[in-house]
Structures are given as structure tokens and as C-alpha cells.
Amino acid sequence: MQQVVIAGAGPVGLWLAFELRLAGVTVTVFEPRSEPDPHSKALTIHPRTTEVFAGRGVAEPFLAEGLRIPSGHFGVLDRRLEFTRLDTPFPFTLSLPQARTEALLEDLARESGASVRRGHRVVDVIQGSDGVTVQVEGPDGPHTARADYVVGCDGVRSTVRTRAGIPYEGRRPTVLGFLGDVVLDDPPEQKVLSKAGPAGLIMVVPLSDGLHRIVGTMPEDVRTDWPGDLTLDQLRANTIAAAGTDFGMRSPAWLSRYGNTTRQAASYREGRVLLAGDAAHQHMPAGGVGLNVGIQDAANLGWKLAATLDGWAPEGLLDTYHDERHPVGADLLEASQAQTALITAFSPEGQALRSLLSKLIAEQPTLELTLAERLSGLHVRYPSSQPGAHPLVGRRAPDLAFSRDATTLFELLRPGRYVLSDLRGDSERPLIAGELRTVRQHRSEAAPDRSAWASVAALLVRPDGHVAWASEERNPERLAAEARAALAAATREAVS
Numbered sequence: 001m002q003q004v005v006i007a008g009a010g011p012v013g014l015w016l017a018f019e020l021r022l023a024g025v026t027v028t029v030f031e032p033r034s035e036p037d038p039h040s041k042a043l044t045i046h047p048r049t050t051e052v053f054a055g056r057g058v059a060e061p062f063l064a065e066g067l068r069i070p071s072g073h074f075g076v077l078d079r080r081l082e083f084t085r086l087d088t089p090f091p092f093t094l095s096l097p098q099a100r101t102e103a104l105l106e107d108l109a110r111e112s113g114a115s116v117r118r119g120h121r122v123v124d125v126i127q128g129s130d131g132v133t134v135q136v137e138g139p140d141g142p143h144t145a146r147a148d149y150v151v152g153c154d155g156v157r158s159t160v161r162t163r164a165g166i167p168y169e170g171r172r173p174t175v176l177g178f179l180g181d182v183v184l185d186d187p188p189e190q191k192v193l194s195k196a197g198p199a200g201l202i203m204v205v206p207l208s209d210g211l212h213r214i215v216g217t218m219p220e221d222v223r224t225d226w227p228g229d230l231t232l233d234q235l236r237a238n239t240i241a242a243a244g245t246d247f248g249m250r251s252p253a254w255l256s257r258y259g260n261t262t263r264q265a266a267s268y269r270e271g272r273v274l275l276a277g278d279a280a281h282q283h284m285p286a287g288g289v290g291l292n293v294g295i296q297d298a299a300n301l302g303w304k305l306a307a308t309l310d311g312w313a314p315e316g317l318l319d320t321y322h323d324e325r326h327p328v329g330a331d332l333l334e335a336s337q338a339q340t341a342l343i344t345a346f347s348p349e350g351q352a353l354r355s356l357l358s359k360l361i362a363e364q365p366t367l368e369l370t371l372a373e374r375l376s377g378l379h380v381r382y383p384s385s386q387p388g389a390h391p392l393v394g395r396r397a398p399d400l401a402f403s404r405d406a407t408t409l410f411e412l413l414r415p416g417r418y419v420l421s422d423l424r425g426d427s428e429r430p431l432i433a434g435e436l437r438t439v440r441q442h443r444s445e446a447a448p449d450r451s452a453w454a455s456v457a458a459l460l461v462r463p464d465g466h467v468a469w470a471s472e473e474r475n476p477e478r479l480a481a482e483a484r485a486a487l488a489a490a491t492r493e494a495v496s
Contacts, residue, residue, distance in 0.1 A: 001146040001148075002028045003025045003147065003148045003309050004027050004148065004150070004151060005027075005132070005134050006028070007152050007158070008029070008030075008154035008277075009029050009030075009102075009116055010102060010153060010155070010277065010278075011098065011102055011277075011291055012276050012277030012295060012297065013151070013277075014108070014114075015108075015109075015295050015298045015299070016301060017114035018056070018109045018112050019298060019299065019301075019302025020114075020305065021109070021113050022415070023303065023307075023310065024306075025309055025310075027113075028145060028147075029114060029115065029116045029117065030121065030136055031117065033118060033119075036103060037098075039181075039256070040097035040099045040181075042290060042291035043205060044093050044288030044291070045066060045093065045291070046288070046377050047086060047090045047377065048088075048292065050094065051378075052465070054089070054090070054399070055414065055465050056414055056416070062094060062101070065104075065208065067095040067208060068093075070082065070083055070084055070092045071093075072287065072372065072376065073287065073375075075286065075340075075341075075342030076194050076201055076203060076339075076342070077196075077361065079357075079361045079362050080194075081361070081372040081375060082372065086369075088376075088378060088398065088399070089399050093288070095208070097208060097209070119139050120138040121136065121138075121159075122135070122159050123135050123136065123142075123159060125160050125273060126163075127271050127272050131146055131147060131148055133145075134150055148309060149272045149274065149305060150273050151274045151275070151301070151305075152273065153275075153279060155277070156278045156279070156282045158275065158278075158279035160273060161279050161280075164271075164273040166266060166275065168266070169263060169264075170262045170263030170264060170282070171261065172224070173259030175259065175260045176221040177257065177284070178215065178216060178230050178255075178257055179213065179256045179258065180214045180230065180232070180252055181212070181213050181255075182212060182214065182251060182252045183251040184204075185247070185248030186245070186247050187247055187248075191205075192205050193243075195242050196242070196343075198219075198347075198348075200217070200218040200219065201216050201217055201242060202214055202238065204243075216239075216242060218238055218242070219346045222344050230255040230257050231255065235255060260336075260340050262283050262333050262336065262337060264330060265279070268321055268322040268325055268326055268329075269318065269322045274301060274318075276294060276297040277294030277297055277298070280325075280329055281293070281329040281333060283337075284336045286335075286339035286340060286343065287336070287375050289335075290332075293332050296328070296380070297325050297329075300324060301321050302464075303463035303464060304321055305321075306416075311492075312491050313492070314490065323383075381395045381396070390469070390470040390472070392453070392470040394467060395466065395467050397409055397459075397466065400449065400450060401449045402442065415440060417463055418438060418461065418462060418487075419439070419460070420436075420441045420483065420487070421442045423456055424458070431443075431480055431483050432480065432483055436491075439460075439493065455472050456471070456472055457472055457473055457479055458470070458471050460483070460486050468490050469482070469490070
């Protein structure tokens, strides 16, 4: 019997498998595809996702292969959002085909000890009081698997969600977009080219395999019927209409259409069944955030599910997965719908709105920074249930640099445990005596190199990099008592 079965070996399921194996949880991933999909729906890895990878010490392959783009876009406005002001070691997006992202993540999952079984489709999920029975169809016929929990990472048509009876409601598509991966004999000079006007909107992005991706939408794509599969001639005509040239396009590797269907699961947990990624939320792929939000779902869920299975989770910890990530999903849908409105603003009034917003972003650095933080995933803050909690609680912690041993927070997070940092330079004894199984203690001779954090005396950071507790108390006894209470609330671990 496995502790966790995951349906779907896309980026979300594979990252969740890696996170669970980091904590020693036994995991089987069932994937209906016998071979990875060569077509890449997603291209963009945003800064927060790269931080998640760095917090487990596995960012380097993605950094080595991805094309770094120091900006992002909101609604394909003429004014792009500069990421250089973001408080992150990774102030850029990485352009990396999803097929390659999946291959790297599958390597990590397998190397960590997860069982990834391709050609196996989950067809039913039956919950019991002591576990879940998963019915699977594979190359050798049907079989069953038993697990403590099942996680549906099986996309917008999720069997796991459907069989668990979780509602998945929303809006049907009203807009279509087009996508083509093609060879360009005369590509644009810019890393990322966007063109928008009354005649249509396109973006041109280089891929790592010598191809370019062209995505966009035209006035005639604001529709509810299906016009048929995209052809190279249609892609060429759309590109000429929007950009004035076809850039010498030829040899298409993939042509596709997509829509703005918008739906969200009513609950991310139903008993022993949980959902993550597209199984939990569907939206227009505006801004390239979908894959990123899914991986961040898995980062939130992984340690909580492992803690529950390992017995050290406080009561209700697993329920906080829905409480924290469902609002993030709702925010994703709202932002995607807003961007869709801008992308399809072909009327004179719509073009004026796009122009005005571009000017405001250029004139208001605070607005640009806010949109960049939201797009990049760095803005996410989880609500605190603690009365009078420190303002930092719930925030994602940046890669704080500590002076004692020249280490950083992301390095300390690599084992997937809580990090308790004592930031008092004059401290002569550990904040908490003894070794803690679920917590890594760290002492620094100086406060971290961020002004907002300089007055903090001690800090407890969750395995997913969000602040669980912080205090500015300078009295050693009172500070130690606060730390013990915070640890007891977070981990059920007895501390002296």
C-alpha cells in the first residue's frame, strides 16, 4: 500500500512526488500517456517557481537551459513589466518548453524514489475510512492500488475530481487564441515581440530548439463556436494582419487553438482526495502563470500531506491547503479574465484603454512593481489565524542572507523542514535547547540583509518558504517562550 497515489505526471504531479519523497513518503504516479507529450502548452517559469526550485537545491538545470527574459507582460500591453526591481535572486522569467520542464521534473521524481508508471490511467477513486482504492487501467489490464491519500493532478478533465464529486463550475469559452510553433527565416530582433492593434494581437517568443512560438488572437476569435483546427495559412494570415509580416514562417511543429474557459474546483480537498494544478483551476493562459500556480499548489500541499502522514502535523493542517490555495486560484482566474479583456480590446475604446494603462505603468513605478509581483507569484501571502501576529507572518520570505556562515534561507530550506533562525547577534545559547526532528535551527551574527526584517529577533519559516512566526522581542526568556509556543503550534514537537 502506497501512502500517496498521484494521478498525472505533468509538472504539478511530478513536483508533488518529489516534495513527498523528500519527506520519505511512498509515492506512485499514474500517467495515461506512454510517452511524454512533445508539445509544450506552457513555456514560462516565473520567479517564484524558480525560488521554489532553489529552496530544494534543484534550480540549476532550469537556469542552465531556460532563456532568461527580464520582464513579463500583463494583457500583452505595449509597456512590459520590468522584473529587475523584484526582491528575488531570479528577476526574470525562464522561457523553457513544458516538455523539457517535465523531463527535468520526472528525472527528479524518479531519482528521489517515486514510482512513475506511464501508460496507466486512473479510472475510479473510492474512498474508505482508512484509505482510498484507486482503479487503474494499464498495459496489462485493469488493476487496483491502495493509498492513504490520492491527489488529482490530472488536468481540467480530472477523473479524480469527477469521481470525488467535487463541483468544477465556471464560464464557458467566449474567446479563442491561436498558437503555432514554427521555423522563422526572418525572426524579429527582440527576445519577445508583441504587436497589438485593431487588426489583431500576437506575441513571438523564441524556443530553445530553433523554433519560435507565435500566439495571439484576432477580432474574429471573439466567438463561442469552433472554427476548425488552425492551419499554417491561417497562422500566416493572422501574423501578417497583426505584425505586417510573416517572419518567413514555415515547417510548423505544432498548431493549436485554445480558449478562455474559466472554472475552479469548489474544494481542493474532499476527505482523502486532494486536487492541484489544472484539476483545481482552469483559465485563459494569459501571462504564462498556469504551470507556475500549479507547482506552487504542490509546494504548499507536499509538506502538509507529508506531515499528516508522519504524525507531526497539528490538527487541521491539511485543511489549510484549501484555505490558502483556493483564494490564490480565484485570484488567478480574476487576473486571467482581466487580461483577456485587454487582449481582446480591439475597439477604439479598447485600444484607448490599453494605451492609457501602458502610460500609467510607465509613469507609476509602484503600479508596475505591484503588477510584476502579482504576475511573478512573489505577492502571495497567506492569512494568519494568530491574534496579533507579526506583520511578516504569512508572507513569502525572500532569500535572506545570513552573516555567520554566509548561507541563505533558500539553502537552509533544502531539507524540506521548518527553519528557526535566531537573529540576535549577542546570543550565547540556542533559542531552543536540543535537536528538533522537524526543525532546522540556525543562528546568525547579524540580522538578514533586508530593511523590513532588520528588527526581527527570531523567525520561523515553513518548509514552503512562508513565514510561520516572527518576533521582535529582545528579552531572552520571553523570546524563547514565544518560539516554543510557535513550534508547538506548528509541529506538535515537544520542546524544552
